[in-house]
Amino acid sequence: MAEHALVFRHVRAIDPGRALDAVVDVVVERGHITRVGVDAGEALLREPRVRVIDRAGAWLLPGLIDLHTHLREPGEEYKEDLASGLAAAAAGGFTAVCAMPNTKLVNDTRAITEMLVHKARAIGGTRLHPIAAITVGRKGEALTEMGDLKSAGAVAVSDDGSCVSSSAVMRRALEYAGTFDLTVIQHAEDHALTAGADMHEGAVSTRLGLRGWPSVAEDVIVARDVLLAEYTRARYHVAHVSTKGAVRILREAKSRGLPVTAEVTPHHLLLTDAALLGYDTACKVNPPLRSEEHVAAVKAGLADGTIDCIATDHAPHSPLEKDCELSQASPGMVGLELCVPLLLGLVHDGTLSLARFVHALTRGPAGVVGLRHEGLREGAAADLTLVDPDAPFVIDPSRFRSKSQNSPFNGRKVKGRVLATLVDGRFAFQDDSLSAERHHE
Ligand SMILES: [Zn+2]
Numbered sequence: 038m039a040e041h042a043l044v045f046r047h048v049r050a051i052d053p054g055r056a057l058d059a060v061v062d063v064v065v066e067r068g069h070i071t072r073v074g075v076d077a078g079e080a081l082l083r084e085p086r087v088r089v090i091d092r093a094g095a096w097l098l099p100g101l102i103d104l105h106t107h108l109r110e111p112g113e114e115y116k117e118d119l120a121s122g123l124a125a126a127a128a129g130g131f132t133a134v135c136a137m138p139n140t141k142l143v144n145d146t147r148a149i150t151e152m153l154v155h156k157a158r159a160i161g162g163t164r165l166h167p168i169a170a171i172t173v174g175r176k177g178e179a180l181t182e183m184g185d186l187k188s189a190g191a192v193a194v195s196d197d198g199s200c201v202s203s204s205a206v207m208r209r210a211l212e213y214a215g216t217f218d219l220t221v222i223q224h225a226e227d228h229a230l231t232a233g234a235d236m237h238e239g240a241v242s243t244r245l246g247l248r249g250w251p252s253v254a255e256d257v258i259v260a261r262d263v264l265l266a267e268y269t270r271a272r273y274h275v276a277h278v279s280t281k282g283a284v285r286i287l288r289e290a291k292s293r294g295l296p297v298t299a300e301v302t303p304h305h306l307l308l309t310d311a312a313l314l315g316y317d318t319a320c321k322v323n324p325p326l327r328s329e330e331h332v333a334a335v336k337a338g339l340a341d342g343t344i345d346c347i348a349t350d351h352a353p354h355s356p357l358e359k360d361c362e363l364s365q366a367s368p369g370m371v372g373l374e375l376c377v378p379l380l381l382g383l384v385h386d387g388t389l390s391l392a393r394f395v396h397a398l399t400r401g402p403a404g405v406v407g408l409r410h411e412g413l414r415e416g417a418a419a420d421l422t423l424v425d426p427d428a429p430f431v432i433d434p435s436r437f438r439s440k441s442q443n444s445p446f447n448g449r450k451v452k453g454r455v456l457a458t459l460v461d462g463r464f465a466f467q468d469d470s471l472s473a474e475r476h477h478e
Contacts, residue, residue, distance in 0.1 A: 130376075172196055352371065432449050
């Protein structure tokens with residue numbers, strides 16, 4: 038039997054966009070937040086069919102949004118599919134994810150975008166927002182039918198996995214996407230500078246004798262694209278920023294009011310290229326893990342607002358693609374279920390303020406692609422994430438909802454976990470401790 042109302046009792050409700058950070062009750066009824074305030078749920082506590090969640094110390098956040106997820110459907114469902122990917126997203130606290138188009142059948146048509154939207158809706162839970170390709174087949178040549186893609190549900194365009202190399206194509210892509218108010222998301226990599234690369238070019242790659250991906254290969258594309266965005270006045274977003282140079286260029290562009298935005302991944306904030314010293318293929322990502330100076334620069338960029346959001350770049354792979362030599366391994370690591378616990382480490386140690394952390398996973402990504410974000414207020418749709426910031430646990434890949442387990446963080450001790458994820462007032466995920474509590478009522 039469904040509840041009439043759900044009361045979060047004495048939670049710390051945090052929504053930096055509304056300058057909210059207070060211990061209150063939050064009441065959810067008929068899919069919406071109906072009351073927010075000190076003891077606002079008290080009158081309901083003894084009513085029938087009211088579920089009370091009373092977890093002292095828990096944080097209630099606006100639902101988290103991931104701007105950069107690879108769900109592998111259609112075509113590589115042995116790594117992930119929409120159902121497993123959306124379940125992983127819900128378990129990670131995400132109420133919405135944006136799915137990149139570099140699936141085996143590239144999402145460059147209305148038919149595939151519509152299929153994704155319909156299938157995800159039937160699955161329910163975490164919302165799916167497709168990102169469609171910029172160019173047909175992600176080949177970097179002919180532009181896709183962006184108007185069609187947008188009307189089918191695409192929220193942005195990207196050739197992620199490949200860079201739009203041609204300046205002429207990028208210019209036309211910005212102009213064309215701009216007419217439909219779609220943000221162009223660039224995977225910034227000058228492929229001529231990175232051919233055959235296995236990791237960041239630097240002291241560690243020299244020591245290991247591996248081909249390097251120089252940071253300047255990201256910088257030159259971001260610099261060129263910022264100039265093109267300035268020229269076309271179109272919205273431009275840089276995926277997974279990883280270099281000091283890119284952060285500097287973006288900071289300068291933003292200081293002049295250009296419509297440019299950027300994201301950073303948890304792994305580029307948390308790991309350096311030294312993680313490759315054991316030739317661990319789980320640490321092979323694209324762009325690669327960088328050296329200390331670059332990690333410091335992306336952290337500073339996230340803190341000062343040069344980088345608008347955190348995106349997981351969740352990239353599931355099976356052992357087929359990872360249990361092999363580093364040079365043969367596919368790049369990428371899973372991220373949806375690890376993002377919150379890993380990044381809370383940066384909040385706990387003071388590297389990242391709580392307000393920036395919440396913003397970078399909610400209002401930040403919503404703004405980049407123009408998703409509705411109502412925040413934590415009375416009348417808003419109840420897209421909510423409940424977090425226990427202090428619960429210690431060990432990352433255990435056998436518990437992942439994702440079909441894949443490729444992560445260098447497996448076995449790491451972390452502090453803080455997602456307790457529940459609500460989409461439109463319905464539980465898309467609840468932690469074992471919450472569902473157990475439920476049975477005692
Ligand atoms: Zn990419």
